[in-house]
Amino acid sequence: MGKILVTGATGNVGRHVVTRLANAGLEVRALARDPARVRLPIETVRGDLTAPETLEPALDGVESVFLLWPGTSAESAAGTITAIAKHARRVVYLSADVEDVADDEEPTYFHQGVERLIRHSGVGWTFLRPGGFAANTLMWADQIRQGVVRWPFGQAARSLIHEKDIAAVAVHVLTSAGHNGAAYALSGPEQLTQAEQVRIIGEVLGREVRWEELPVDEAREQLRAAWGDPAFVDLALQVWGGFVTRPEPVTGTVERLLGRPPLTFRRWAEDRAADFS
Known part of the structure; x- marks a missing residue:
């Protein structure tokens, strides 16, 4: 098996991918903008996915490449995917829970555009399409420390997935045959409402954490101030609200x-308890 390049190697998923590949004794290389600041037990090479001209040494x-695209624009990924296709035979792309779109359709999400670029690049590909990440609940960490989470859609139910499971699937796909051209929808083992997620985190921490419903208009104002993209905020609220019904x-x-x-949300909360303390 040839060398595997891991992008996003210090992130929630990438660090587990690196660890699993290294522990299996495989040749693995990490991409980093500043290798001197990265402490990984593997070869780390300088490069920036948003600057394709910097990728030659890393590739x-x-x-094979485990690809996590850092931007929100599919167009900006074109040069990078072209560079990858000149060297690698296959790409495992960490996408999202999106549907296929035809070539003559306009993508709704940037992941769909990136998938399209990979499909047309000539490399073998596998798309991992996880739904909600359990790690996204870390956005409540400050509120959980205070004992009350104020957020909209407390009854929105999701099947959140542990980042360790995403990494385990990625490594399985990278190291075994039969996955070319597959798009895998990934989830956790259970549906939990957001209010239930907060309760479970509190139980793991040994203290009560209360859910308080935040009006959608207030959430919209907060998110627009934080994200600065009204259209993206509205889309996110629409998606979250849809999980209620x-x-x-x-x-x-x-x-x-x-x-x-798959690992349960409670197991995830136990693994990440220190992040809420």
Whole structure:
């Protein structure tokens, strides 16, 4: 098996991908803008995904790439994917829970545009499409420390996935055959409302944490101030609100690929308890 390049190697998912590949004794290389500031037990090479001209050293001798695109624009990924296709034979792209779009359709989400670029690049590909990340609940950390989470859509139910499971699937796909051209929808093992997620985090921490419903208009103002993109904020609120009446599905894909059930949200909270302390 040839060398594997991991992008986003210090992130929630990438660090677990790196660890699993390294522990398996495989040739793995990490991409970093400043390798001197990265402490990883593997070869780390300088490069910036948003600057394709910097990627040549990192891609030299690479057979497979675990790709996490850092931007929100598919157009800006074109040069990078072209550079990857000159060297690698396959790409495992950490996408999102999106639907396929035809070439003559306008993508709704940037992940769909990136997927399209990869499909047309000539490399073998596999798309990982997780739903909600359990790690996204870290945005409540400050409020959890205060004992009350004020947020909209307390009854929105999601099947949040542990980042360790995403990484385990990524490594399985990178190191085994039969996944070319597959798009895997990934989820956790259970549907939990946001209010239930907060309660479970509190139980793991050994203290009561209360949910308080935040009016959508107040949430919109807060998010627009934080994100600065009104259209993206409105889309996010629309998606979150939709989970009240149409809970995020449990897919069963993790168990099918790994031969074990996915990790529970409670297990995730136990693993990340220090982040809420």
